[in-house]
Structure formats: structure tokens, C-alpha cells
Amino acid sequence: MGYVFDFNDAKAYENWFGKPEHRQIAERESGLMIDMLKPSPGDSILEIGCGTGSNLLFLVDLGVQVTGLEPSPYMLDIASRNLGNRADFHRGYAEDLPFDDNSFNHAMFMTTLEFVEDPGKAIEEACRVAKDRIFLGVLNKYALKGILRRVTGMFSSSIYNRAVFFSVWELKEIVRRVAGDSPMSWRTICQVPGSSGFLTPWVENSGLLQRCPFGAFTGMVVTLTPRFRTRPMKMRIPSGRPSGAVTG
Numbered sequence: 001m002g003y004v005f006d007f008n009d010a011k012a013y014e015n016w017f018g019k020p021e022h023r024q025i026a027e028r029e030s031g032l033m034i035d036m037l038k039p040s041p042g043d044s045i046l047e048i049g050c051g052t053g054s055n056l057l058f059l060v061d062l063g064v065q066v067t068g069l070e071p072s073p074y075m076l077d078i079a080s081r082n083l084g085n086r087a088d089f090h091r092g093y094a095e096d097l098p099f100d101d102n103s104f105n106h107a108m109f110m111t112t113l114e115f116v117e118d119p120g121k122a123i124e125e126a127c128r129v130a131k132d133r134i135f136l137g138v139l140n141k142y143a144l145k146g147i148l149r150r151v152t153g154m155f156s157s158s159i160y161n162r163a164v165f166f167s168v169w170e171l172k173e174i175v176r177r178v179a180g181d182s183p184m185s186w187r188t189i190c191q192v193p194g195s196s197g198f199l200t201p202w203v204e205n206s207g208l209l210q211r212c213p214f215g216a217f218t219g220m221v222v223t224l225t226p227r228f229r230t231r232p233m234k235m236r237i238p239s240g241r242p243s244g245a246v247t248g
Contacts, residue, residue, distance in 0.1 A: 002094075002116040003162040010052070010074035012159070017054055025190065029137060029217050030058040032189050033108060036221040037135045039064045043105040048094045048126060049112025053079030053087065060086050067104065069097065094122035099129045108135040114163035124178045127224055136175070136220040140188060141165035143216040168213045168220075175222055183223040188215025 005013070016022050033055070039045055041063035047056055050068030052075055059066050060083065067088045070076045076089055092098050094109075094116045107130035113119045126134045166174075168186055175184055188211075209215075 002118075005051075005072040005075055005115075005159075007074045009159060010072060010078055013075075014052055014078055017052065026054055027058075028189055029110065029219075030055050032187060032217070032219045033110065033135050033137055034058065034062070036185070036187065036219050037106055037108065037133055039106060043132075044103075046097075046099070046104045046107045046126075046129060048097070048107060048109050048122065049115070050079055050089070051075050051110075053082045053089075055108075055110045056083060056087050069094070095125060097125045097129050101128055102131040103129045105132045106130050106134065108137070110135075110137040111139055113138055114165060119164075119166075120174050120178055123174060127179050127182075127222075130224060133224060134222050136171060136218075136222070138166045138171060138218050138220075139163070140214065140216055140218045141167040141170070143188075143190075143214050166218070168218055171218065171220055175220070179222055179224070182225055184220055186218060186220040188212055188218050190216035 017026060037045075039059065039062060042065065044065040044067070045059055046067045046069060048069050050056060050070045051072075053068055056066045056068055056079070066083075066086070067090070068076075068079055068083075069090045069092050070079065071091065071093050073091060076091055079087070080089055090098060094112065095118050107126040109122070109126070113122060113136065116122045123134070123136070168188070172184065172186070175182070
């Protein structure tokens, strides 16, 4: 089990998301996820580590069937209040998903892998329960903003003290180890910390800049091949010698 957000963490995140400049960042991140994952109306999506449900809100408006899994009961309370009966919520952990193989079209992580105990196992479980694609959204280890977060965490208490950041190359290595040669692609956004001017949409939507491996937020999509959880089967073998003559 990794770090589970407590009551104060949940309230702090809700307050963070309530600020317009922070909501704008969340909208960019969710926009990248939707653009890369390309869900169709009627598709089913599991968000692993759904938090307060802010990302699911964007998907509901697209006609997608959404399910959220979250270990924190405080985050789940807020998510349930935000989405009501428009989403199905479960309490659980990324490394042991309570769903059958191929239960969803897609699965996604949005700044969740930073807080799980075993990122490789979490991705493996996502590959098991999804049948089409998975999306991995992480905070970039080598982005200027990521470096500032880690330095700040050395001198003051922060939720980022609990986080493990990933580079594009580290994320690709984990995916290859878990999913083999499954096709993958990645992009980054939030290239300039705190950018909100009239050029921001052009910068953020530039295909060339999104291939820069140092943006603050990395999105990676993996196209899946079927994978299943297996277990040994017991066979009943009659005891004793066979009856009747044996020819040879």
C-alpha cells in the first residue's frame, strides 16, 4: 500500500482545484488524456486513483461510462458528492484491482503512480482489466516544476514529500517490462510553469513542443494485447490400478 490521502489532504486538494488557475491546469491535463486515449461514447473507463473525481467529470460529458477506484475514503466522499450516480465508485488499491479481466475498454492513471507502492504492479493490473488502451499521466521528474517541488519538499512539509516522480524514459521502461512490445506513445504539456498568456494555447497544443521530454505533465498511452490472470487447475485422477486387460 502506498500513500493514502487523509482528510486534510482531501480538503487541500479540493481547495486547490477550486482556484481558476489550478482548474485550468487540470483541464489541460484532462484534455491531453482525452486526446490521446480517444474514448468513444459508450466506452467504459476505469480511473485508478480517481481522487475527488475531477477527471471523471470531463469524461462523463463525453458520454463515457466511468468507474473510479480510490483507497482514500475521504477522497471517495468528495467524488461521490461531485458526481452522484453518474459514476460507479469502489474503494481499493491499484496493485490489486477488484475487477475481472477485460472489464473495461480503457484504464487510466492521473498523477496516481507517484503515490502507489509498486508502480509496475499497478500498471500490470491496469493492463489486465482493460482491453483496449491505458493512459498514464504523471508528473515529470525532469521538468523545472518537478525539480522545484522536490527542492521545496526538502525544507517544508508537502504532499510531494510522499511522491515518486518519473521521467519519460523511466515510464517507458516500466511499461516495456509489464506490457512487452505493446505500442505506446507519449507527449508532455505545461512546458512553462505558470504560463497563462494569450500564447499559452499555441504553446501547449504545439505537436513539436509536446515531444519535448521536459514538460511538467507527461501523458503516455499504451495499446493493449489481451492479458489474463491465470491460476492452476486441479485434476482429479482415479487412484488404483486400471481394470481390464492391457495389450501392448
